[in-house]
Amino acid sequence: MRLTKTLYIIEKVKSETSNGVDEFDRPIYNDIPTKTPFFGEVEPYSTRLAEQRYGVMVEVTNRVFCFPNEKIKVKSLIEYNGLNFEVTEFTAYDNHYEVLIKKVK
Template sequence: MRLTKTAYILTEGEIIGYNDFDEPIFGEATTDPFLMEWEPFSTKLAESSYGVTVDVQYRMFTYPNEKLKINQDIVYKNKKYKITEVKDFDKHYEVLVRYEGEYQ
Protein backbone atom coordinates (compact mmCIF):
# COMPACT_ATOMS: atom_id res chain seq x y z
CA MET A 1 0.00 0.00 0.00
CA ARG A 2 1.40 3.38 -1.03
CA LEU A 3 0.56 6.06 1.53
CA THR A 4 1.55 9.56 0.43
CA LYS A 5 -0.39 11.92 2.71
CA THR A 6 0.14 12.83 6.36
CA ALA A 7 -2.65 13.44 8.86
CA TYR A 8 -2.47 13.98 12.63
CA ILE A 9 -4.29 12.38 15.54
CA LEU A 10 -5.41 15.22 17.78
CA THR A 11 -5.24 14.49 21.50
CA GLU A 12 -6.37 16.99 24.11
CA GLY A 13 -3.91 17.74 26.86
CA GLU A 14 -4.19 16.09 30.23
CA ILE A 15 -5.86 17.85 33.13
CA ILE A 16 -3.17 19.87 34.89
CA GLY A 17 -5.35 21.60 37.48
CA TYR A 18 -8.67 23.25 38.22
CA ASN A 19 -9.74 26.91 38.16
CA ASP A 20 -11.70 28.80 40.85
CA PHE A 21 -14.99 27.42 39.49
CA ASP A 22 -13.72 23.81 39.73
CA GLU A 23 -13.46 23.51 35.93
CA PRO A 24 -10.52 21.49 34.58
CA ILE A 25 -7.51 23.24 33.05
CA PHE A 26 -5.98 21.23 30.24
CA GLY A 27 -2.36 21.09 29.17
CA GLU A 28 -1.25 21.58 25.60
CA ALA A 29 -2.93 19.45 22.92
CA THR A 30 -0.68 17.07 21.01
CA THR A 31 -0.67 15.84 17.44
CA ASP A 32 0.60 12.42 16.40
CA PRO A 33 1.39 12.10 12.64
CA PHE A 34 0.48 9.07 10.54
CA LEU A 35 0.56 8.24 6.83
CA MET A 36 -2.65 7.67 4.90
CA GLU A 37 -4.53 7.93 1.62
CA TRP A 38 -7.81 9.82 1.29
CA GLU A 39 -10.88 9.64 -0.94
CA PRO A 40 -14.40 11.09 -0.99
CA PHE A 41 -17.03 8.75 0.42
CA SER A 42 -20.71 8.91 1.43
CA THR A 43 -23.18 7.55 3.93
CA LYS A 44 -24.88 5.55 1.17
CA LEU A 45 -21.57 3.96 0.13
CA ALA A 46 -20.83 3.13 3.79
CA GLU A 47 -24.16 1.31 4.00
CA SER A 48 -23.57 -0.74 0.86
CA SER A 49 -19.82 -1.38 1.41
CA TYR A 50 -19.69 -1.99 5.17
CA GLY A 51 -23.30 -2.33 6.32
CA VAL A 52 -23.05 0.63 8.71
CA THR A 53 -25.12 3.80 8.83
CA VAL A 54 -22.80 6.65 9.83
CA ASP A 55 -22.33 10.29 8.87
CA VAL A 56 -19.31 10.23 6.55
CA GLN A 57 -17.75 12.39 3.82
CA TYR A 58 -14.32 10.72 3.38
CA ARG A 59 -12.65 7.33 3.62
CA MET A 60 -9.06 6.99 4.73
CA PHE A 61 -6.69 4.06 4.20
CA THR A 62 -3.81 3.65 6.65
CA TYR A 63 -1.61 1.11 8.40
CA PRO A 64 -3.07 -0.38 11.60
CA ASN A 65 -2.93 2.16 14.41
CA GLU A 66 -4.54 1.49 17.81
CA LYS A 67 -4.93 5.25 18.40
CA LEU A 68 -7.50 5.54 15.59
CA LYS A 69 -10.84 5.03 17.33
CA ILE A 70 -14.44 6.12 16.83
CA ASN A 71 -14.98 9.78 17.91
CA GLN A 72 -11.23 10.50 17.76
CA ASP A 73 -10.37 13.86 16.16
CA ILE A 74 -7.85 14.03 13.33
CA VAL A 75 -6.39 16.95 11.40
CA TYR A 76 -5.62 16.97 7.68
CA LYS A 77 -4.69 20.11 5.71
CA ASN A 78 -5.67 22.39 8.64
CA LYS A 79 -9.17 20.92 8.76
CA LYS A 80 -10.57 18.92 11.64
CA TYR A 81 -12.38 15.61 11.12
CA LYS A 82 -14.11 13.17 13.45
CA ILE A 83 -13.72 9.40 12.99
CA THR A 84 -17.14 7.76 12.63
CA GLU A 85 -16.09 4.16 11.85
CA VAL A 86 -12.88 2.09 11.85
CA LYS A 87 -12.64 -1.13 9.87
CA ASP A 88 -9.70 -3.28 10.94
CA PHE A 89 -8.37 -5.52 8.16
CA ASP A 90 -5.28 -7.73 8.39
CA LYS A 91 -2.74 -5.27 7.04
CA HIS A 92 -4.60 -1.95 6.93
CA TYR A 93 -7.40 0.15 8.43
CA GLU A 94 -10.22 1.73 6.49
CA VAL A 95 -11.41 4.74 8.46
CA LEU A 96 -14.59 6.72 7.77
CA VAL A 97 -14.53 10.38 8.77
CA ARG A 98 -16.76 13.46 8.69
CA TYR A 99 -15.73 17.09 8.40
CA GLU A 100 -15.93 19.10 11.65
CA GLY A 101 -14.51 22.50 10.67
CA GLU A 102 -11.31 24.49 10.39
CA TYR A 103 -8.49 23.62 12.77
CA GLN A 104 -6.75 26.47 14.58
Protein backbone atom coordinates in the same frame (compact mmCIF):
# COMPACT_ATOMS: atom_id res chain seq x y z
CA MET B 1 0.07 0.14 -0.04
CA ARG B 2 1.22 3.61 -1.10
CA LEU B 3 0.45 6.12 1.67
CA THR B 4 1.38 9.60 0.54
CA LYS B 5 -0.68 11.95 2.74
CA THR B 6 0.21 13.09 6.26
CA LEU B 7 -2.70 13.18 8.70
CA TYR B 8 -2.68 14.01 12.41
CA ILE B 9 -4.57 12.43 15.30
CA ILE B 10 -5.52 15.21 17.71
CA GLU B 11 -5.56 14.23 21.38
CA LYS B 12 -5.92 16.35 24.49
CA VAL B 13 -3.26 15.59 27.11
CA LYS B 14 -3.14 17.06 30.64
CA SER B 15 -0.19 19.40 31.16
CA GLU B 16 2.45 18.27 33.65
CA THR B 17 2.72 21.67 35.34
CA SER B 18 -0.17 23.47 36.96
CA ASN B 19 -1.08 26.96 35.88
CA GLY B 20 -2.86 28.03 39.05
CA VAL B 21 -5.10 26.77 41.82
CA ASP B 22 -8.87 26.59 42.28
CA GLU B 23 -10.86 27.92 45.26
CA PHE B 24 -9.87 24.86 47.32
CA ASP B 25 -6.13 25.32 46.61
CA ARG B 26 -6.00 22.32 44.27
CA PRO B 27 -3.71 22.69 41.25
CA ILE B 28 -5.38 23.29 37.87
CA TYR B 29 -3.96 21.46 34.84
CA ASN B 30 -4.95 22.51 31.35
CA ASP B 31 -5.54 20.18 28.42
CA ILE B 32 -2.88 20.56 25.74
CA PRO B 33 -3.84 19.47 22.22
CA THR B 34 -1.20 17.17 20.76
CA LYS B 35 -0.91 16.04 17.16
CA THR B 36 0.42 12.60 16.30
CA PRO B 37 1.26 12.26 12.60
CA PHE B 38 0.50 9.17 10.55
CA PHE B 39 0.49 8.37 6.85
CA GLY B 40 -2.61 7.48 4.90
CA GLU B 41 -4.47 7.81 1.64
CA VAL B 42 -7.62 9.98 1.63
CA GLU B 43 -10.46 9.75 -0.86
CA PRO B 44 -13.96 11.25 -1.05
CA TYR B 45 -16.68 8.95 0.23
CA SER B 46 -20.39 9.10 1.01
CA THR B 47 -22.90 7.86 3.54
CA ARG B 48 -24.63 5.80 0.86
CA LEU B 49 -21.40 4.05 -0.15
CA ALA B 50 -20.63 3.33 3.53
CA GLU B 51 -24.05 1.73 3.89
CA GLN B 52 -23.57 -0.44 0.81
CA ARG B 53 -19.91 -1.39 1.39
CA TYR B 54 -19.72 -1.68 5.18
CA GLY B 55 -23.38 -1.98 6.22
CA VAL B 56 -23.19 0.98 8.61
CA MET B 57 -25.41 4.06 8.82
CA VAL B 58 -22.95 6.88 9.65
CA GLU B 59 -22.22 10.32 8.25
CA VAL B 60 -19.18 10.19 5.98
CA THR B 61 -17.32 12.69 3.80
CA ASN B 62 -14.05 10.81 3.27
CA ARG B 63 -12.40 7.41 3.64
CA VAL B 64 -8.82 6.92 4.81
CA PHE B 65 -6.58 3.91 4.23
CA CYS B 66 -3.71 3.60 6.73
CA PHE B 67 -1.59 1.12 8.62
CA PRO B 68 -3.05 -0.19 11.90
CA ASN B 69 -2.95 2.48 14.60
CA GLU B 70 -4.29 1.92 18.13
CA LYS B 71 -4.96 5.66 18.55
CA ILE B 72 -7.67 5.60 15.87
CA LYS B 73 -11.01 5.14 17.58
CA VAL B 74 -14.60 6.18 16.88
CA LYS B 75 -15.03 9.89 17.75
CA SER B 76 -11.27 10.54 17.46
CA LEU B 77 -10.33 13.84 15.82
CA ILE B 78 -8.13 13.84 12.74
CA GLU B 79 -6.61 16.85 10.99
CA TYR B 80 -5.91 16.76 7.27
CA ASN B 81 -5.10 19.72 4.99
CA GLY B 82 -5.94 22.17 7.78
CA LEU B 83 -9.44 20.72 8.22
CA ASN B 84 -10.75 18.76 11.19
CA PHE B 85 -12.52 15.42 10.78
CA GLU B 86 -14.17 13.04 13.22
CA VAL B 87 -13.84 9.26 12.94
CA THR B 88 -17.33 7.82 12.51
CA GLU B 89 -16.37 4.18 11.87
CA PHE B 90 -13.31 2.10 11.06
CA THR B 91 -12.65 -1.43 9.95
CA ALA B 92 -9.48 -3.15 11.13
CA TYR B 93 -7.90 -5.65 8.77
CA ASP B 94 -4.67 -7.57 9.35
CA ASN B 95 -2.47 -5.14 7.43
CA HIS B 96 -4.47 -1.91 7.24
CA TYR B 97 -7.38 0.16 8.56
CA GLU B 98 -10.20 1.61 6.49
CA VAL B 99 -11.38 4.68 8.40
CA LEU B 100 -14.60 6.57 7.66
CA ILE B 101 -14.42 10.24 8.64
CA LYS B 102 -16.69 13.27 8.44
CA LYS B 103 -15.74 16.91 8.25
CA VAL B 104 -16.50 18.91 11.41
CA LYS B 105 -17.02 22.63 11.48
